[in-house]
Amino acid sequence: MNKGFETNRVGINYELKSIENLKIAHISDLHNSCFGQQNIDLAAEINKFEPDIIAFSGDMVNHNHVNPIPFIDLLKNINVECPMYFCLGNHEIRFRRLNREDYDEVMSQITSLGVNLLDDEHDSININGYDINIYGLATVASGYGSSVKSITKRIGSCDKNAFNIVLAHSPSWFDSLAEWGADLVLSGHVHGGIIKLPVLGGLLSPECSVLPKYDSGLFEYNNQSKMYLSSGLGGALDNFRYKNPREISLIYVNCASAPKEKVGKRIATDIKFSLKILLTFIMILTIIFSFIPMSLGYANKTIVANLVLSILGIMSIYPPKFIVNSRIFAMKEILFILRVAMITAYIISTIVFIF
Secondary structure, X not given: OOOOOEEEEEEEOOOOOOOOOEEEEXXXXXXXXXXXXXXXXXXXXXXXXXXXXXXXXXXXXXOOEOOOHHHHHHHHHOOOOOOEEEOOOHHHHHHHHHOHHHHHHHHHHHHOOOEEEOOOEEEEEEEOOEEEEEEEEOOOOOOOOOOHHHHHHHHOOOOOOOEEEEEEOOHHHHHHHHHHOOOEEEEOOOXXXXXXXXXXXXXXXXXXXEOXXXXXEEEEEOOOXXXXXXXXXXXXXXXXXXXXOOEEEEEEEOOOOOOOOOEOOHHHHHHHHHHHHHHXXXXXXXXXXXXXXXXXXXXXXXXXXXXXXXXXXXHHXXXXXXXXXXXXXXXXXXXXXXXXXXXXXHHHHHHHHHO
């Protein structure tokens, strides 16, 4: 049984969309976790909120240790009469690939409890007199990004006369989904960036990158589409987190009683991008100034160490596609651990090299 979680109440406002008083409970990345006996603590928060829609944005189970009981217990303890939707995350995708028979059995148990599984599918509902389309976009195991063209091929064109909600496990879909026409995207996957840094936010992402563009919270694209990215409830590496609490999000769309909307500041994203460029520039210079003495026949352990660490550091910031797209999950787990060690070692060795 895990430690507690935070309940984040999120206000989201749309001026150009005909939608009012929509309440959504958003749960992501449970990863077999349990909060209270039979997940009663999670269910109690959802029941008290009385949502119009409950959205599960993937990775509710772990592919390498499938235990659907925590998720099933949660569903059994939810007693709110409202539609529930579930999109596949990378763990469900891997589970299906590894054992289709067991996957079908688990999904059958989940859907029997009233959950609508949206596997590159959508459902149309009417709530409070407003037409709403809800799409579920399955995270592709061979790569996390996508284009408007491929999104349209998978889930069709966007009906812009309705309010369009997309459940997409990975936030790397957001920009393309916004261009496609999504009004609200609900995502997870990044686990809040694992380690939260002041100003910069999340440090790491499961898709082998440092300082991910999107880590957690509310984001906006072109003053139209919005995404709420949950930091989730579980995670990798034995649920390790720092300054990054687990959460469920209770979302108020155009509600008079909603908390004030707090869109993520663009400056944090800009600083992350600038820092990546700066680190890359420093590493490239280090490689150049390491090669010069080595080409002249002079090299010591410090020079060689800086050369190796700089090359590995660049690979850590911009991981090769064969790792990002790898079907071998262990490669990502190993890289995830090594990134922190590499960057730490690089900083220490650079200080030694300079001084």
